[in-house]
Structure formats: C-alpha cells, structure tokens
Amino acid sequence: xxxxxxxxxxxxxxxxxxxxxxxxxxxxxxxxxxxxxxxxxxxxxxxxxxxxxxxxxxxxxxxxxxxxxxxxxxxxxxxxxxxxxxxxxxxxxxxxxxxxxxxxxxxxxxxxxxxxxxxxxxxxxxxxxxxxxxxxxxxxxxxxxxxxxxxxxxxxxxxxxxxxxxxxxxxxxxxxxxxxxxxxxxxxxxxxxxxxxxxxxxxxxxxxxxxxxxxxxxxxxxxxxxxxxxxxxxxxxxxxxxxxxxxxxxxxxxxxxxxxxxxxxxxxxxxxxxxxxxxxxxxxxxxxxxxxxxxxxxxxxxxxxxxxxxxxxxxxxxxxxxxxxxxxxxxxxxxxxx
Numbered sequence: 001x002x003x004x005x006x007x008x009x010x011x012x013x014x015x016x017x018x019x020x021x022x023x024x025x026x027x028x029x030x031x032x033x034x035x036x037x038x039x040x041x042x043x044x045x046x047x048x049x050x051x052x053x054x055x056x057x058x059x060x061x062x063x064x065x066x067x068x069x070x071x072x073x074x075x076x077x078x079x080x081x082x083x084x085x086x087x088x089x090x091x092x093x094x095x096x097x098x099x100x101x102x103x104x105x106x107x108x109x110x111x112x113x114x115x116x117x118x119x120x121x122x123x124x125x126x127x128x129x130x131x132x133x134x135x136x137x138x139x140x141x142x143x144x145x146x147x148x149x150x151x152x153x154x155x156x157x158x159x160x161x162x163x164x165x166x167x168x169x170x171x172x173x174x175x176x177x178x179x180x181x182x183x184x185x186x187x188x189x190x191x192x193x194x195x196x197x198x199x200x201x202x203x204x205x206x207x208x209x210x211x212x213x214x215x216x217x218x219x220x221x222x223x224x225x226x227x228x229x230x231x232x233x234x235x236x237x238x239x240x241x242x243x244x245x246x247x248x249x250x251x252x253x254x255x256x257x258x259x260x261x262x263x264x265x266x267x268x269x270x271x272x273x274x275x276x277x278x279x280x281x282x283x284x285x286x287x288x289x290x291x292x293x294x295x296x297x298x299x300x301x302x303x304x305x306x307x308x309x310x311x312x313x314x315x316x317x318x319x320x321x322x323x324x325x326x327x328x329x330x331x332x333x334x335x336x337x338x
Contacts, residue, residue, distance in 0.1 A: 045087040046080050051099050054080070058106055063261035065296035067113060074107050085130075097134035101127050105146050112149055115304045124150045138185060141171045145189050148196065157200035164193045165209075177216065180223025187213040188225040191233040198240035206237050228258045235271045244278030251275055266296040270305055277309060286313055286322045293328070301332050310334035 046054075054077055061070040081100045088096040104127035111120035124147040131143040144167035151160035168189040175182040194209035210233065217227050235250035251272045259265045273288035289309060293300045300306035310329050317325050 045084040048084070048092065048095055048099065051081055051084055051096070055099055055103055055106070058103070062106060062110060063263045065262045065266055065298050067110065067298045067302050070106075070110055071114075074103075074110065077103055078107065094134050094136070097130050098136045098139050101130035101134055101136075101139050101143055104130055105143050108146050108150060112146075112153060114302055117150075117154060120150045121154070137171065137174055138181065141167050141185055141189065145192050148192060152196045152199060157196055161193050161196045161200070161205070164189050164196065168193070177220050180221045183216055183220035184222040184224035184226065187216045187222065187230065190216065191225070191230055195233055195236055195240065198237040201241065203241055206241065210234055210237060228255055229264075232268060232271060235275060239271065239275050239278060242278075244275050247271070247275035248279060262296040262299075266292050266299040269295060270299075270303075273309060274305065277312065282313055282316045283321060285309065286325060289313070290324075290328070293332075306332065307334045 058070055058073050058077055061067075061073065081096070081103045085093070085096045085100050104123050108120055108123040108127055111117075111123055124143075127143045128147055131140040134140075145164055148160040148164035148167075151157075151163065168186055171182065171186055171189070175186075177183050177186055190209050190213035194206045194213065197203075197205035197209060210230070213230055213233075214227070217230060231250055231254045235247045235254065238244070238250055239247035251268070254268060256265055256268050259268060269288050269292035273285045273292065276282075276284035276288060289300065289306065292306065300310075310325070310332065311334055313322055313325050314329055314334070316322070
C-alpha cells in the first residue's frame with residue numbers, strides 16, 4: 001500500500017526556473033555555445049529524416065562518452081531542429097517537436113554530466129515545453145525524468161521526486177505497462193525517484209520506490225532498463241544513504257558485461273570507486289578510478305566526481321600506496337591538496 005501511495009498520489013506540478021551560473025568542466029568544452037552562440041548565417045530547416053539521423057549521431061557521442069565532440073555538435077543540431085520546427089507544416093509539427101524535445105533532452109543530460117546547472121535548467125525547460133507540444137507519451141515521460149535530475153542536482157529534492165513520480169503514474173495509467181518499452185521506462189523513472197529520495201535522506205521512500213521498480217520489472221518484460229540497471233541504482237542509493245558496505249555489495253552483483261555503452265560502464269566504475277572510498281578503502285577506489293579512465297577517458301577528464309575523488313586520493317597518498325596517482329592527476333588536470 002505504501003508503494004502504491006507513493007506512485008499514485010496526487011502531485012503538484014513543478015516549474016523550471018533559473019539557477020546558478022555554469023562552473024567547472026563545461027567551460028573546457030565550450031558548452032555555453034548552447035545558449036549564446038548565434039545561428040549560422042543562412043541556416044535553413046532540414047528534413048525530419050535528416051534531423052533524426054543527426055540526432056542519432058549525437059546520441060551515439062553521448063553514449064560513447066565523447067563529451068567534447070558532442071558539445072561541438074549540439075549547437076548546430078539545436079539550430080537546425082529549431083529552424084525545422086519553425087518551418088514545419090501543421091501535419092508534421094508533432095514529429096518535429098518530438099525530435100526537438102529529444103535534442104533538448106540530450107543537451108540537458110550533457111549539461112548535467114558537465115556540472116553546468118545554468119544550461120541544464122534552460123535546456124530542461126525547453127525540453128519539457130517541446131515534449132508537451134509533441135503529444136508523445138514516452139518522450140514526455142523521459143523528458144520529465146531528465147528534468148527531475150536537474151531539479152535534484154539543484155537541491156530541490158521534493159520537487160524532483162514529485163515530478164518524476166507523477167510522470168511515472170501518468171505513463172502507467174495510459175499504457176498499462178503492456179509493452180516492454182513501457183515497463184523499462186516506468187522502472188527507470190521509479191529508480192530515479194528512489195535515488196532522489198536517498199539524496200534527501202528519505203530512506204524508507206528510497207527503498208520502497210526501488211522495490212516498486214523491481215516489481216515492475218518482475219511482472220513485465222523489460223526492453224531497455226532492466227534488473228541489472230536497477231542493481232546499479234541500488235548501489236547508488238545505498239551510497240547516498242551512507243551505507244557504503246551495502247553499496248559495495250550491490251555493485252558486486254552488477255554484471256558490467258551487460259552494459260552495452262561506455263557511458264553505462266563508466267557509471268558502474270564511478271559507483272564502485274565512490275563506494276570503496278566511502279568505506280575508507282583508497283586502494284580499491286584508485287583501481288576503480290583507473291578502470292573508469294580506461295573505459296571512458298573523458299569521463300574522468302571532465303566529470304566533477306572523478307576530479308574530486310582524485311583530489312581526495314592525492315591527499316591520502318603516501319607515495320607507494322597509490323602508484324601512479326600523481327601522473328594520473330596531472331593528466332586529467334585534477335587539483336591536489338594545497
């Protein structure tokens with residue numbers, strides 16, 4: 001009953017607004033171009049097929065952790081998508097808005113990865129507006145899940161949890177979770193809500209929502225997000241709640257070979273590294289951090305978690321305990337102890 005109440009309760013809407021200025025690695029990749037670079041002279045709309053092809057290429061860069069390449073690609077893709085939307089006839093407007101929402105959503109996810117809250121807020125708001133206009137249930141649900149992550153990372157945990165649970169309930173109500181895609185999306189939204197609750201130190205809510213996600217995956221045939229992904233979320237939930245031993249245990253049950261993209265495998269090594277560091281096991285954390293770099297070099301070059309962990313490891317290093325940490329820190333330009 002508690003789970004059902006969490007998922008089906010009547011929840012208020014959340015309005016996205018302004019946030020803090022961009023900081024950190026976003027400046028390295030020129031991410032501010034998403035907002036402030038003017039459209040190229042003579043920019044023209046393209047066909048919907050061309051737009052989808054370019055969006056697919058951009059998405060591939062994200063999943064391959066090619067953040068620099070994606071940051072260079074996104075401004076032009078956004079301008080093309082917006083021009084295509086403005087020129088679309090009425091009968092094609094919905095299809096173009098769907099792709100535009102996906103483009104804004106991808107820009108939001110990159111902004112989150114690069115710890116660029118100002119751009120993330122702006123892109124998330126645009127994604128929500130485009131998704132509302134496209135009338136595609138799955139696009140709308142995924143967009144709200146991404147927007148909830150932006151809210152959470154801005155410290156607005158209550159609004160984030162309400163947003164994603166409300167969107168999950170809407171998805172379940174209108175699809176009855178009959179298709180594998182519906183099951184996976186629903187479970188991923190509940191996992192996001194669970195991690196959000198954990199970040200707010202709401203232990204009961206976190207594990208209740210994670211259990212509801214597990215029930216959905218058990219009762220239906222998932223297509224995409226599955227039990228292995230949820231196990232990785234459980235590791236993050238335990239870590240957010242300060243249960244680092246449990247976080248390591250959950251991570252040990254994850255089958256990394258089932259993750260098909262460098263982005264997911266890098267996320268696994270992130271959770272492993274931070275869980276071991278939370279247990280005070282710097283050597284194990286250092287091994288996991290090196291695995292993350294081997295999997296996705298730009299993950300440790302541009303992500304704050306890797307930069308911060310490297311600085312912590314440098315502070316604990318005694319010269320022989322963590323061999324190679326200092327050249328590693330220099331390579332990724334991480335700041336050591338003063």
